[in-house]
Amino acid sequence: MLDIIYEMFINSYPSRSQFGLSFIFSQDWDPVKDKFGALAFIYGTIVSSIIALIISLPVSLGVAIFLSEMAGKFLKTTIGFLVEILAAIPSIIFGFWGLFVLVPFMRNTVQPFLQSTLGFIPIFSGTNIGTGMLTAGIILAIMITPIISAISRDVIKAIPNSQREAAYALGATRWEAIRMALLNAKSGILGATVLGFGRAVGETMAVTMVIGNRAQISAGLFDPAYSMASVIANEFAEASKTIHVSALIEVGLLLFVVTFIINSLARLLIYTATKKYDTR
Amino acid sequence: MTTKDIFITDKNLKYRKLKSNMVLIFCVFASILTVLPLLYIFFYTTASGFTHLSLDFLIQMPKPVGETGGGMANAIVGTLILIGLASVIGIPVGILSGIYVAEYSGGIFSNIVKFVTDVLSGTPSIIIGIFAYTVIVLTTGSFSALSGGFALGIIMIPTVTRITEEMLKLVPQSIREASLALGISRWRTTLNIVLKTALPGITTGILLAIARIAGETAPLLFTSFGNQFFSLSLDEPIASLPIQIYNYAKSPYTDWHQQAWAGAMVLVLLVFIINLIVRFFTKNKFSSDV
Numbered sequence: 001m002l003d004i005i006y007e008m009f010i011n012s013y014p015s016r017s018q019f020g021l022s023f024i025f026s027q028d029w030d031p032v033k034d035k036f037g038a039l040a041f042i043y044g045t046i047v048s049s050i051i052a053l054i055i056s057l058p059v060s061l062g063v064a065i066f067l068s069e070m071a072g073k074f075l076k077t078t079i080g081f082l083v084e085i086l087a088a089i090p091s092i093i094f095g096f097w098g099l100f101v102l103v104p105f106m107r108n109t110v111q112p113f114l115q116s117t118l119g120f121i122p123i124f125s126g127t128n129i130g131t132g133m134l135t136a137g138i139i140l141a142i143m144i145t146p147i148i149s150a151i152s153r154d155v156i157k158a159i160p161n162s163q164r165e166a167a168y169a170l171g172a173t174r175w176e177a178i179r180m181a182l183l184n185a186k187s188g189i190l191g192a193t194v195l196g197f198g199r200a201v202g203e204t205m206a207v208t209m210v211i212g213n214r215a216q217i218s219a220g221l222f223d224p225a226y227s228m229a230s231v232i233a234n235e236f237a238e239a240s241k242t243i244h245v246s247a248l249i250e251v252g253l254l255l256f257v258v259t260f261i262i263n264s265l266a267r268l269l270i271y272t273a274t275k276k277y278d279t280r
Numbered sequence: 281m282t283t284k285d286i287f288i289t290d291k292n293l294k295y296r297k298l299k300s301n302m303v304l305i306f307c308v309f310a311s312i313l314t315v316l317p318l319l320y321i322f323f324y325t326t327a328s329g330f331t332h333l334s335l336d337f338l339i340q341m342p343k344p345v346g347e348t349g350g351g352m353a354n355a356i357v358g359t360l361i362l363i364g365l366a367s368v369i370g371i372p373v374g375i376l377s378g379i380y381v382a383e384y385s386g387g388i389f390s391n392i393v394k395f396v397t398d399v400l401s402g403t404p405s406i407i408i409g410i411f412a413y414t415v416i417v418l419t420t421g422s423f424s425a426l427s428g429g430f431a432l433g434i435i436m437i438p439t440v441t442r443i444t445e446e447m448l449k450l451v452p453q454s455i456r457e458a459s460l461a462l463g464i465s466r467w468r469t470t471l472n473i474v475l476k477t478a479l480p481g482i483t484t485g486i487l488l489a490i491a492r493i494a495g496e497t498a499p500l501l502f503t504s505f506g507n508q509f510f511s512l513s514l515d516e517p518i519a520s521l522p523i524q525i526y527n528y529a530k531s532p533y534t535d536w537h538q539q540a541w542a543g544a545m546v547l548v549l550l551v552f553i554i555n556l557i558v559r560f561f562t563k564n565k566f567s568s569d570v
Contacts, residue, residue, distance in 0.1 A: 062310025086318040090495020175300035202404025204498035237502040252410045263402035
């Protein structure tokens with residue numbers, strides 16, 4: 001584990017010494033001219049993950065509530081099982097499916113529709129090529145929903161039943177009782193969300209196949225972009241110059257540090273949330 | 281929500297009931313929305329894979345562009361070799377550290393191990409790939425099956441550790457005490473009594489870990505690299521199913537796309553069957569492997 005950090009630190013030395021801090025703040029990425037700046041990738045990673053979170057969070061919460069509070073035994077096990085399988089499908093399959101099914105669907109149906117109805121908002125303008133930020137966000141949302149909903153379900157289940165009964169006894173409707181449970185579970189749900197975000201940030205293959213792979217920062221959601229993990233996946237095997245390889249390793253180091261922080265935070269939140277009601 | 285606004289007029293109650301029902305309907309809708317893409321992906325892949333899957337696909341080598349037919353025999357064998365290598369590295373390390381955390385815990389160090397495995401399981405697999413690249417590919421000077429297996433092995437470790445730990449904790453304390461009371465030494469107790477009792481659970485955990493690494497693509501891109509030919513040697517690049525699917529999917533040839541769908545189907549079925557087996561044998565013991 002420490003060795004991972006050490007190796008990446010050492011091997012990214014040429015790039016760190018040459019570019020310094022400007023590596024993070026520059027968006028020029030030109031292997032031919034030996035100019036490397038990772039800002040476009042950082043932007044792409046963060047924005048696509050945020051899109052995924054915006055789509056996935058309400059849906060996952062719905063699933064979690066459904067599984068923990070509403071579903072009967074049969075539905076609970078069936079849907080629970082399906083959601084777990086969804087989490088286990090290799091990301092390359094998502095990418096492949098995304099490239100051949102979701103991308104044409106976005107290009108022919110979703111994007112023209114969004115453009116004609118919401119085209120006056122700048123983020124929905126641009127050319128319809130199917131691949132791009134929004135498509136990547138949607139694929140990521142499909143991939144992180146199982147994670148967020150599975151953990152949220154466990155956290156909500158850990159809330160003692162007496163809480164719900166108390167709420168019902170006060171005359172609360174079903175949603176109001178569930179809302180009480182949600183309020184108590186909020187730190188755990190936040191943890192699950194952060195964990196899902198971490199997964200989205202580190203996701204490689206599916207994103208690489210649908211994000212469009214162009215190092216640029218553009219406000220348009222339909223425009224192709226690039227993410228940190230994708231640039232490593234695409235260029236690492238072909239990078240021949242030491243400086244190019246070390247720049248890619250530095251991108252990896254950045255990615256590692258970011259996911260490390262995100263994951264530690266998530267684990268801490270989940271841990272405290274489940275610990276609180278462990279004595280039931 | 282104070283008691284005051286619960287006891288208000290009937291009209292308010294109607295509104296609250298409506299709101300409650302709306303939210304519940306949304307939850308059902310959300311569940312359908314989540315399950316739908318899964319079923320869609322699963323059936324789409326199976327359907328498009330099935331029409332292109334044949335015996336040739338499983339036993340023949342890839343053909344050059346333009347020639348129809350051919351298969352992915354080398355990739356299937358390559359994936360099996362990589363899984364084997366990864367298991368040799370990942371399973372012992374995972375089980376041993378799981379035993380350590382469960383049986384000899386208490387100190388600060390076991391908490392550190394626990395935390396590190398948690399974080400490692402959340403680390404993007406491509407980072408592990410870079411690590412394997414710097415450690416093995418740079419030192420030996422070439423892409424190799426070994427480095428790919430190494431990367432996959434590291435990815436396996438957290439899952440195996442976690443499952444081993446949880447399974448060992450399920451073994452009743454009285455069994456350990458009984459064994460120790462008979463004068464059996466501690467390591468023998470752990471190995472022959474505790475581990476043996478927990479073995480079925482650990483086996484299913486290992487199956488889950490294998491299902492996960494079977495489809496890993498990112499770390500293999502620059503470790504095992506891929507190979508169009510049949511290779512069994514560990515110090516040369518080797519083909520694998522996920523990489524082959526990736527390369528074929530990016531290519532402009534319909535014939536290759538069809539091959540990729542067939543490969544994708546093989547992968548999905550593999551994962552699905554392993555999960556089904558695990559589910560069948562454990563009956564809800566692991567509610568989630570996250």
